[in-house]
Amino acid sequence: MKKRRYFYAFLAFIVVSLGTGGFLLSQNKGKRENTASPLRITMILPHSDYGYWSIVGNGVMSAGKDLGVDVKVEIPQLNYNVDQMASLIEKNTAAKVDAIIVQGIEDDCYLSALKKAEEKGIQIIFVDTDIENFPNRLYIGTDNYSAGYLMGEKTAEATEQKANIIIMSGAEGYPNLEQRYKGFKDAIKSYSDMKILDLKYDYYDALQFSDSYYEAKRTYPEADTLVCIEGTAAQTLGRRNNNLKEIYDHILAFDLNNEAVNAMKEGILHGVIVQQQEYMGYLAVEQAKQKAEQGYYDADVIFTDIYFMTLMDLDRENGYGKK
Incomplete structure (x- = not known):
């Protein structure tokens, strides 16, 4: 009986040692x-x-x-x-x-x-x-889920909890954008008068953004709010030669830069999520x-x-x- 106790104690020691060793190896991987x-x-x-x-x-x-x-x-x-x-x-x-x-x-x-x-x-x-x-x-x-959630809260605030929304994203397959979209949806799900009409992609391209900007409005004339969960939109909206007409009551986007400031000064852009x-x-x-x-x-x-x-x-x- 005593031998069996010693065996199990030894076995436990080996398991703990291997586990600790694996942890230390993981911690030190990359050390020069x-x-x-x-x-x-x-x-x-x-x-x-x-x-x-x-x-x-x-x-x-x-x-x-x-x-x-x-x-x-x-x-x-x-x-x-x-x-x-x-x-x-x-x-x-x-x-x-x-x-x-x-x-x-x-x-x-x-x-x-x-x-x-x-x-x-x-x-x-x-x-x-x-x-x-x-x-x-x-x-x-960025905690991208939290960023999307914050965007949802600010959209609800700007629209007084009543909006028909087009979401503009960058491209498929980017976890940060998917997390932002999920956070946004979770933030507005309790507001019955806030509806997401469509999710569109601009593929980080200013011309594609401009095309999607108008196409979404043609497809959904009731759309009054554009929420951009990537950074191309703010840059494009604030360029002096963008030729984009104001067709949405509210536009919110990501990232502060000179173009975004221009768009806010012109009254086109309500505000942006700022990242570090x-x-x-x-x-x-x-x-x-x-x-x-x-x-x-x-x-x-x-x-x-x-x-x-x-x-x-x-x-x-x-x-x-x-x-």
Whole structure:
């Protein structure tokens, strides 16, 4: 009987030791053995938009300069070309960089390239869009469900809880947009006079947005509210040469930039969800450096702040929106 107790105690010790060892291996995966050369990090942007993603890239470059890290930013030749982005991941895997910072995209080839990089000991850090079941990943960015929920609350407030809504999204297969859409629907589901008429996609293209802007109104003449859960809309609406007529009573969108301010000043855009994209990029490099030197991230998921801003808020804060 005593021998059996000793056996089970020994077995428990082995199980705990293996479990702890696995945890420690997971925590230390990505920690550098040779620290003589500078840490090398590549950020792969989905495109150069002179707005949201360019600001993320600025944060990455600023952190590299401040923290003494060798960083570079790469962009596919065609906007949001997933195959080209996968090729850039493979190129940087072959170059044996220490970390790759990317947007999470649900595409088999793209995820396969990322998993091969992770298996080589390269840190994978998702910014803006998470892939929750990806092994040993870090996500830094907006809580997109909460952002969608906030947009729903602000839409209800702006329309006095009565609206016929067109949702404008970017493209299929992006978890961040799907989470925003879910959050929005959950926020307005208790309001019987708020109805979503259609979900349309602009594929992050200004011309496609303009076409969809009018097409939705032709299809649904009763539509009075346009809610844009991606960033192309605000940029397009605020360009002086957009030639878009005011056909919706309320328009709400994502991301603050000069064009969005113009659109708010013209009374076209009610307000925007503001994200912390430069801080996302900076923090991604900062966390990658910590992981490489100390073996751990602060957390697997780090949410950056969001808030809703109107022209009145801008006037009150810093006069940015004043005429």
